[in-house]
Amino acid sequence: MSRRLRLGFLTIFAAACAIAFTLLLLYTFSRPGLRVRIDLSQTGTGGLSERTVSAIVQLPEGCRLTAFLFPEDDSLRWYNSTVYEQAFHRVRSLVEDARVHSAGNLETLVLDLQSPMVAREREMNRSERKPGEAIILESGTQRRVLSFEDLFQILRANFQDETPARIQRERIDAALGDAIISLVTGATLKAGIVTGYGQASIQDPQGLMGLAQLLARENWEPLAINGPADAADLDLLVFVDQKQPFLPTDLAAIQEWLAADKSVLLALGPNASPAAVNQWNELLADRGTGFEPGLICEPVRAAGTMIEGRAECAKLEINAERFSGEHPITMPLVENQRLLLIIGARPVRFASGTNDYTQERLIRTDKEAWVDLPNPNGFLYAFDDKEERGIRAVAVASERWAPNAQGRHGRIVTLGSSASLGPGLDYNRDFVTSSLQWLAAADRHASGLIGLGERPFHPDRQTLARINNISIYGIPGVTFLFGLWIFWRRKR
Amino acid sequence: MRAFYALWKREVFSMLVSPFAFVLLGFWFLLNGLMFAVVLDSQAVQSDLRLLPPYLFGSGLLVWLLLPAFPPLLCIRLFAEEHRVGTLEPLLTAPIRDCAVVLAKYFAACVFFLLFWGGVLLLFFLLQWSGGDLDWSRVLGGLVGAVLVSFLFLATSLWASSWGSNLVLGAGGGAALNYMLLFVPALFELNEGALGAIARSMHLPNFLDRGFAAGLLDSYALVYLIGMSVLFLFLTWVRLVSRRWVP
Numbered sequence: 095m096s097r098r099l100r101l102g103f104l105t106i107f108a109a110a111c112a113i114a115f116t117l118l119l120l121y122t123f124s125r126p127g128l129r130v131r132i133d134l135s136q137t138g139t140g141g142l143s144e145r146t147v148s149a150i151v152q153l154p155e156g157c158r159l160t161a162f163l164f165p166e167d168d169s170l171r172w173y174n175s176t177v178y179e180q181a182f183h184r185v186r187s188l189v190e191d192a193r194v195h196s197a198g199n200l201e202t203l204v205l206d207l208q209s210p211m212v213a214r215e216r217e218m219n220r221s222e223r224k225p226g227e228a229i230i231l232e233s234g235t236q237r238r239v240l241s242f243e244d245l246f247q248i249l250r251a252n253f254q255d256e257t258p259a260r261i262q263r264e265r266i267d268a269a270l271g272d273a274i275i276s277l278v279t280g281a282t283l284k285a286g287i288v289t290g291y292g293q294a295s296i297q298d299p300q301g302l303m304g305l306a307q308l309l310a311r312e313n314w315e316p317l318a319i320n321g322p323a324d325a326a327d328l329d330l331l332v333f334v335d336q337k338q339p340f341l342p343t344d345l346a347a348i349q350e351w352l353a354a355d356k357s358v359l360l361a362l363g364p365n366a367s368p369a370a371v372n373q374w375n376e377l378l379a380d381r382g383t384g385f386e387p388g389l390i391c392e393p394v395r396a397a398g399t400m401i402e403g404r405a406e407c408a409k410l411e412i413n414a415e416r417f418s419g420e421h422p423i424t425m426p427l428v429e430n431q432r433l434l435l436i437i438g439a440r441p442v443r444f445a446s447g448t449n450d451y452t453q454e455r456l457i458r459t460d461k462e463a464w465v466d467l468p469n470p471n472g473f474l475y476a477f478d479d480k481e482e483r484g485i486r487a488v489a490v491a492s493e494r495w496a497p498n499a500q501g502r503h504g505r506i507v508t509l510g511s512s513a514s515l516g517p518g519l520d521y522n523r524d525f526v527t528s529s530l531q532w533l534a535a536a537d538r539h540a541s542g543l544i545g546l547g548e549r550p551f552h553p554d555r556q557t558l559a560r561i562n563n564i565s566i567y568g569i570p571g572v573t574f575l576f577g578l579w580i581f582w583r584r585k586r
Numbered sequence: 587m588r589a590f591y592a593l594w595k596r597e598v599f600s601m602l603v604s605p606f607a608f609v610l611l612g613f614w615f616l617l618n619g620l621m622f623a624v625v626l627d628s629q630a631v632q633s634d635l636r637l638l639p640p641y642l643f644g645s646g647l648l649v650w651l652l653l654p655a656f657p658p659l660l661c662i663r664l665f666a667e668e669h670r671v672g673t674l675e676p677l678l679t680a681p682i683r684d685c686a687v688v689l690a691k692y693f694a695a696c697v698f699f700l701l702f703w704g705g706v707l708l709l710f711f712l713l714q715w716s717g718g719d720l721d722w723s724r725v726l727g728g729l730v731g732a733v734l735v736s737f738l739f740l741a742t743s744l745w746a747s748s749w750g751s752n753l754v755l756g757a758g759g760g761a762a763l764n765y766m767l768l769f770v771p772a773l774f775e776l777n778e779g780a781l782g783a784i785a786r787s788m789h790l791p792n793f794l795d796r797g798f799a800a801g802l803l804d805s806y807a808l809v810y811l812i813g814m815s816v817l818f819l820f821l822t823w824v825r826l827v828s829r830r831w832v833p
Contacts, residue, residue: 557716
């Protein structure tokens with residue numbers, strides 16, 4: 095054998111050994127047990143929360159997460175809006191984090207407009223994806239779907255000011271955590287949405303469709319029922335507005351339901367039938383909660399002054415200071431400085447009931463709020479002498495001090511606004527999600543909600559010109575001059 | 587160790603007094619400065635400065651086009667040039683271990699390449715000084731990732747430089763290897779099964795974009811970048827010393 099050939103063989107053998115060793119090393123360190131991801135971000139929210147990570151670890155083998163990062167809503171791109179760029183970057187980062195933490199049980203795939211069309215089509219057909227769906231989680235036959243709105247709360251573009259849309263809040267980690275937890279637990283609870291007393295339909299996009307979809311994503315099976323009499327084997331009853339009082343059979347059924355300490359989500363707005371409100375007040379009397387007449391209004395700040403007498407006064411902007419920091423529903427909202435927009439609310443009674451139940455005022459108004467009482471011309475949205483300013487409860491939660499013999503807590507959430515669960519759901523998604531988890535007795539101890547600080551930078555023309563001059567001409571110019579000086583010195 | 591230090595110092599000094607290296611550095615700063623100005627002018631970045639590190643250290647044009655091309659240009663003189671002018675043989679027969687020669691040249695190139703990234707970091711300081719509120723964990727995370735990727739590309743370029751006396755082969759081969767490390771995983775990333783999994787585990791822009799520049803330090807990415815760098819350094823050493831294995 096010639097020297098050259100022997101040399102070639104030896105070199106190839108040494109290189110092959112080194113490559114094999116490196117591959118072995120990489121394979122070993124890619125194993126989930128040995129892989130560590132450290133969050134260096136200032137707020138500690140660069141990656142997934144502890145709650146979501148602990149849920150991911152429990153995922154069974156063969157789960158699949160597909161992210162469809164397609165900018166489908168044109169209005170989110172108007173006026174050079176960057177909602178999609180920011181959102182997609184965040185989704186990519188957290189999906190990768192989920193994959194790393196999944197102990198190899200979660201296969202992830204991120205598809206965007208740059209992905210091959212064949213791959214996009216194949217995945218969309220396989221997963222039966224509908225427009226607007228951003229993340230699909232699959233485990234065997236079970237699947238959970240998260241829409242873009244589930245992941246981010248967007249402030250839409252303003253046509254008058256021509257201001258672009260922007261991300262107001264992020265809840266991707268919370269939504270992903272909820273979806274994974276519901277996949278892990280597997281069992282689906284049944285929620286009956288009562289539609290037989292003048293309520294909107296769950297098929298109506300302007301009605302209760304959004305609530306039904308949210309229930310489905312939170313591991314509930316939403317069912318439209320005529321009244322409580324049809325709710326024999328359900329786990330939750332949802333009443334959003336009620337235009338008529340209960341018929342005797344339904345009244346008996348709801349009394350039986352409450353006596354059995356089953357869960358209820360009850361939202362009656364100012365337009366609910368007074369007879370129905372009275373019925374509910376009687377039903378809830380022993381809990382110390384119920385509803386009062388009127389419409390809660392607050393002065394609106396405009397042009398540096400407080401304005402009354404406009405319909406906007408009935409839109410209550412509730413900041414974190416007005417949530418209860420003691421209750422599992424609102425605690426995560428307080429921790430993450432969430433903001434709710436409650437549209438058209440009647441006051442919720444927050445009084446003492448029997449000692450069997452405990453009550454908590456979840457959401458309250460400002461002390462400048464008043465209850466606008468209707469007159470023949472409707473609401474005036476203006477404070478008058480007959481009315482009284484003060485703090486009012488907008489939502490109250492009540493439950494038994496201790497679970498009953500069947501382990502039921504008798505949990506009820508009463509909300510004074512029906513619009514907040516209908517057309518205004520997007521502004522209150524965090525609250526509703528948190529309430530549904532509490533009603534399902536799956537309280538979150540560690541929240542996955544993330545409060546993101548904004549880091550905008552809008553330099554004036556002069557500042558931008560200075561930055562450009564230094565970065566394009568200054569630094570490279572000095573370097574070239576230095577090179578020229580060295581060249582000159584060496585030549586000398 | 588003393589010989590290693592002497593050689594390392596000589597290599598660093600020879601780079602610092604090389605007009606060609608400063609021309610490279612100037613072009614690097616110019617292209618980065620242009621990119622920085624363009625990105626900063628965009629609505630996206632101005633509305634959220636957290637997007638800036640991924641553009642400059644992650645999935646931006648810089649990583650895909652510039653980063654693989656510069657290390658080979660810096661490395662051609664390390665072995666290919668020495669081979670061409672005939673100073674490599676005396677160096678390899680000098681009383682210094684062969685691995686020390688490889689490491690001294692590699693670390694000299696690494697130190698000089700830190701200057702490349704130092705200039706980019708300067709742009710972020712400039713932005714902070716101009717009133718930008720930066721998330722420094724993302725900036726520094728992205729910088730660490732970009733520096734490690736550069737070190738990997740320097741190692742591949744050093745190996746290409748050791749192939750022979752042909753400078754074009756050294757520079758072109760190094761750049762081709764670097765582009766392969768970038769593009770091949772990206773081509774197969776969406777494949778199902780083992781091929782896709784392997785491609786995803788080697789996807790450099792993903793390491794940067796979804797890890798380092800997002801403020802997340804991934805142990806696997808660190809092991810991959812350092813491990814691959816060591817592999818190419820070993821291949822360089824094998825290339826240089828193997829001729830002595832067969833008398």
